[in-house]
Amino acid sequence: MDVMSQLQRQWLEHSAFLRKEGYLDDQFEQLQKLQDESSPDFVIEVVSIFFDDSEKLLSNMARALEQKVVDFKQVDAHVHQFKGSSASIGAMRVKNVCIEFRNYCEAQNLEECLRCTRKLQFEYSVLKNQLEYLFRLEQQIRAAGG
Amino acid sequence: MERNVFVSRRRIDGFDVSPSDSAEAHVLAVDDSLVDRKFIEQLLKISSFKVTAVDSGRRALQFLGLDEEKSSSVGFDGLKVDLIITDYCMPGMTGYELLKKIKESSNFREIPVVIMSSENVIARIDRCLEEGAEDFFVKPVKLSDVKRLKDYMMREVRFGTTNSGGTNKRKLQESCDLTSSEPSISSLSSSSSDSPSRSPISPSSAPSSIPTPLDSPVRRLKMTNTGGLI
Numbered sequence: 001m002d003v004m005s006q007l008q009r010q011w012l013e014h015s016a017f018l019r020k021e022g023y024l025d026d027q028f029e030q031l032q033k034l035q036d037e038s039s040p041d042f043v044i045e046v047v048s049i050f051f052d053d054s055e056k057l058l059s060n061m062a063r064a065l066e067q068k069v070v071d072f073k074q075v076d077a078h079v080h081q082f083k084g085s086s087a088s089i090g091a092m093r094v095k096n097v098c099i100e101f102r103n104y105c106e107a108q109n110l111e112e113c114l115r116c117t118r119k120l121q122f123e124y125s126v127l128k129n130q131l132e133y134l135f136r137l138e139q140q141i142r143a144a145g146g
Numbered sequence: 147m148e149r150n151v152f153v154s155r156r157r158i159d160g161f162d163v164s165p166s167d168s169a170e171a172h173v174l175a176v177d178d179s180l181v182d183r184k185f186i187e188q189l190l191k192i193s194s195f196k197v198t199a200v201d202s203g204r205r206a207l208q209f210l211g212l213d214e215e216k217s218s219s220v221g222f223d224g225l226k227v228d229l230i231i232t233d234y235c236m237p238g239m240t241g242y243e244l245l246k247k248i249k250e251s252s253n254f255r256e257i258p259v260v261i262m263s264s265e266n267v268i269a270r271i272d273r274c275l276e277e278g279a280e281d282f283f284v285k286p287v288k289l290s291d292v293k294r295l296k297d298y299m300m301r302e303v304r305f306g307t308t309n310s311g312g313t314n315k316r317k318l319q320e321s322c323d324l325t326s327s328e329p330s331i332s333s334l335s336s337s338s339s340d341s342p343s344r345s346p347i348s349p350s351s352a353p354s355s356i357p358t359p360l361d362s363p364v365r366r367l368k369m370t371n372t373g374g375l376i
Contacts, residue, residue, distance in 0.1 A: 027286050034188045034289070042188055050181050080235070084264045085181040088286045 004144045011137045018134070023127055028090030044135055050089050054124055057082045061117050065110070075113060076105035082120070093123045171299055172196040176206045176232035176244065177262070182285070186231065186262070189292045198227075203239030203247075206230065212251055227257055228299055231283075234263035234270065242274060249278040258298045262287055 001009070018024045035042040057078050064075045083098035101116035173195045177183045183199045190197045200206050207213050210227060230248065234241040241261050249255045261274045264285040271282045280298045283291045 030286070030289065031185070034185075034192050036192065039188060039191070046181060046184050046188075049184055053179075053181055080264075081179065084285065085179055087264060088179075088181050088185050090286075 004141065004146055007137055007141045007144060008146070011134065011141060014130075014134055014137065018130055022092050023130055024090045025092040026090065027087065031089060044138075047089060047131055047135075050085055050091075051128060053085055054082060054094075057085075058117070058121055058124065061120075065113055065117060070108075070110060070113075072105045072108045072113070076102055079105060091127055094120065094127055097123050170194055170196050171228040171296070172198070172226060173295070174206060174209060174227045174230045175199045176201075176203060176230065176236070176241065178202060178233065178236045182233065182262075186287060189287060189289060190231075192289070193292045193295070195292075195295070203232070203236060203241070203244035206232065206244055207247060210248075210254055212247065212254060227254075229258050229260065229295055231260045231262060231295070233285075234261050234274070235265070242270075242277065245274060245277050245279055260295065260298070 018028075031043050031046060039045075061075055061078045061082075064071060064078065079098050079101045083095055083102065086092075086094040086098060097116060097120045101113065101120065104112040104116055173190050175183065175186045175190065175197055177186060177199070178201050180201075183201065187197050187199045198209060200209060204213075230244075232241040232244055239247075241263075245259050245261065248257060248259055255278070258280040259278065260281045260283060261279050262283045262285050263270065266284050274282055281294070
């Protein structure tokens with residue numbers, strides 16, 4: 001099998017894996033459908049914005065939870081935003097943690113909120129690695145003439 | 147598929163504006179989330195709309211010239227706005243508040259407004275539709291939702307209906323909601339007192355003079371709420 005076919009197979013397998021394991025849902029496919037000749041890097045661009053946005057939100061969440069008197073409404077606002085952006089790109093696991101997180105914000109349960117930030121950080125990091133791997137494959141495919 | 151071959155962008159006073167080269171409809175998109183703004187922008191471009199995306203209700207009003215009380219529905223550079231699509235939850239001015247301001251303005255109330263929200267709340271949807279929104283999209287917005295926007299524009303031109311266009315949706319809402327046990331039913335009946343009297347309408351007997359949005363996003367999410375009612 002030539003390099004191109006190999007890369008393409010890896011890309012397909014990794015995409016299928018991400019879907020099967022629930023890292024990504026249908027929405028990611030919607031993003032891919034929006035990519036065309038006039039916006040060939042659309043998916044990478046949106047996801048990059050998502051990464052920047054997410055890191056900011058995670059940092060804000062952590063800071064808000066460190067306060068002497070925690071403003072749960074503020075924490076919830078950050079989680080709500082994160083939930084929205086993760087839903088928009090199809091980051092299903094991240095989105096689901098956000099949903100759980102919001103319940104604990106409403107209940108004003110500090111311990112559970114802290115646990116959720118850790119879980120969110122974890123899921124986000126895993127997703128980031130997975131997507132970066134996928135994008136590297138894409139770059140290699142393009143470089144090989146695809 | 148129709149394509150908007152996008153060559154370059156202009157930045158006019160901080161607004162990202164697509165080139166105004168053809169008779170494509172111009173949509174003003176409002177969302178405080180950068181991710182969502184990028185996403186909706188692409189959805190609109192793929193569907194052959196010109197797009198201006200702003201990050202707040204305030205900026206949207208500035209673009210329209212409402213802030214300075216200009217007497218036409220043109221933004222910068224003579225770009226007429228044909229439709230406004232806005233997020234509901236935004237800091238400062240919510241999408242609902244923006245909707246109200248637009249509908250209160252004699253110059254801009256004719257522009258169809260669509261609301262987007264990640265929260266699927268009947269009371270919120272009702273409130274927006276009653277205030278004159280054309281439709282309510284649940285996020286994440288689909289390509290099929292955006293393609294539907296063309297219908298609102300065509301409808302405006304063909305039938306000259308604006309707020310009265312909402313009547314049809316309210317009828318459909320009513321037929322769905324009557325079978326649900328949601329508390330919003332009472333608010334629905336009280337708010338519909340100013341509309342022409344009507345009997346509960348089933349989908350098949352909806353008036354045919356105006357294209358019935360049987361599979362409109364609003365109806366779709368209502369069906370989901372009432373457990374797949376047809």
